[in-house]
Amino acid sequence: MQKINDIFQNYKGIIDTTLREGAQYRYSSFSLSQQILIVKFLSKIGVDRIEVGNPVIDEVRKNIVRLVQIPQRPKILSHIRNRFSDIDLAIESGIDGVNILCTVDPARLKAMHLYLAQYLENLRKNILKAQANKLEVRVSVEDFFQANEDVAMKVFQFSQNLKVNRIGIADTLGVAMSWDIEKRLTRLRKFLSTDIEVHFHNDLGQANSNAISAIKSGANWVDTTLLGIGERSGITALSTFLAALYIFDPEISKRYRLQYVTQAENTLAGMIGKEVPFNLLTNRENGFAHKAGIHLHALVNFGPETYEPISPGVFGNVRHLVYGTEISGKTDEKTVKDFYQKYGKS
Structure with missing residues (x-):
């Protein structure tokens, strides 16, 4: 850089x-x-x-x-x-x-x-x-x-x-x-x-x-x-x-x-009368959403900075860890709760 x-x-x-x-x-x-x-x-x-x-x-x-x-x-x-x-x-x-x-x-x-x-x-x-x-x-x-x-x-x-x-x-x-x-x-x-x-x-x-x-x-x-x-x-x-x-x-x-x-x-x-575009970091639902198993695993084990260039709180937003889908791997509800307790949503 x-x-x-x-x-x-x-x-x-x-x-x-x-x-x-x-x-x-x-x-x-x-x-x-x-x-x-x-x-x-x-x-x-x-x-x-x-x-x-x-x-x-x-x-x-x-x-x-x-x-x-x-x-x-x-x-x-x-x-x-x-x-x-x-x-x-x-x-x-x-x-x-x-x-x-x-x-x-x-x-x-x-x-x-x-x-x-x-x-x-x-x-x-x-x-x-x-x-x-x-x-x-x-x-x-x-x-x-x-x-x-x-x-x-x-x-x-x-x-x-x-x-x-x-x-x-x-x-x-x-x-x-x-x-x-x-x-x-x-x-x-x-x-x-x-x-x-x-x-x-x-x-x-x-x-x-x-x-x-x-x-x-x-x-x-x-x-x-x-x-x-x-x-x-x-x-x-x-x-x-x-x-x-x-x-x-x-x-x-x-x-x-x-x-x-x-x-x-x-x-x-x-x-x-429009939604914030999904690809802007100010979209509250998707700007900092993580779904893929490899991403979730890295976030949980190594911290948010592995897949977030900016912490969502810097821009007044929050992150979402999406689990229970066909591509989300082994991450479950407890793992996500533990993650939020350790790192927070922002």
């Missing part, structure tokens, strides 16, 4: 976007009271930033006005387009920062009746206006991994010269692999010193792995959502990323109160 100095030396924080990307999940429709509860859970866990939607939507703007009044919370950032109306309404809503999404797609620029030079001039005005209002600013390019890299770099360098807080890159289609991440990030870091934020979709099941590869290769901030919910197959799950952080560097993970993660993700699952 690699040392933390090789993997997380660039890491600065988590930007949770459950209230923006997560709202794009098919079954999401968060009421204001649910949004407040989500912010409180994320604050309790200790995520570093929270991203919300675009205040050009009346209902979103009204909710933002309420959310920013919550005490003892992380900074709340609004995801907006490179448009004057968006920045004005973001400022009006009382937000702490803006995440400005840009396009370098010639077809989209043409549809907006803009040349790239005009688009960059609009971006300059929006960045300066945000900064004049003491807002944190990130500039990203949509679908960076499919975009024209030379043009995207122009946007990034232009933004860096204006001293934005972060540059954002997204794998919007969810098809990038770890070697793509390493190659692109290494190249970006030759030209950019500004913090880099990454946003990975999970269509090929690589979102968490890609986030770790990105941090190792020079990125600083990772976008997550509770349960990993989002458009299509979602993005990097908060619980899974925090688990990786805990395994590779328990010291950095002490910044976060991991014991609330299971409760937070199960609460969100209730909001959307």
Whole structure:
């Protein structure tokens, strides 16, 4: 296993976007009271930033006005387009920062009746206006991994010269692999010193792995959502990323109160009317379930660490030893009770 100095030396924080990307999940429709509860859970866990939607939507703007009044919370950032109306309404809503999404797609620029030079001039005005209002600013390019890299770099360098807080890159289609991440990030870091934020979709099941590869290769901030919910197959799950952080560097993970993660993700699952996915460690029934005879034998005789990379109690969950099945071997009820008495369920 690699040392933390090789993997997380660039890491600065988590930007949770459950209230923006997560709202794009098919079954999401968060009421204001649910949004407040989500912010409180994320604050309790200790995520570093929270991203919300675009205040050009009346209902979103009204909710933002309420959310920013919550005490003892992380900074709340609004995801907006490179448009004057968006920045004005973001400022009006009382937000702490803006995440400005840009396009370098010639077809989209043409549809907006803009040349790239005009688009960059609009971006300059929006960045300066945000900064004049003491807002944190990130500039990203949509679908960076499919975009024209030379043009995207122009946007990034232009933004860096204006001293934005972060540059954002997204794998919007969810098809990038770890070697793509390493190659692109290494190249970006030759030209950019500004913090880099990454946003990975999970269509090929690589979102968490890609986030770790990105941090190792020079990125600083990772976008997550509770349960990993989002458009299509979602993005990097908060619980899974925090688990990786805990395994590779328990010291950095002490910044976060991991014991609330299971409760937070199960609460969100209730909001959307779905079960916590069986393959997440926050699933209370299966996240730490052991059934195979060889596993049960090892746990009973050598302790939980033989088949648990993380103790379930770290994330506020419990373990289950499943016996009496055709594959559970000789483990019986008494053996399981003795195990729980010695090691506990968490």
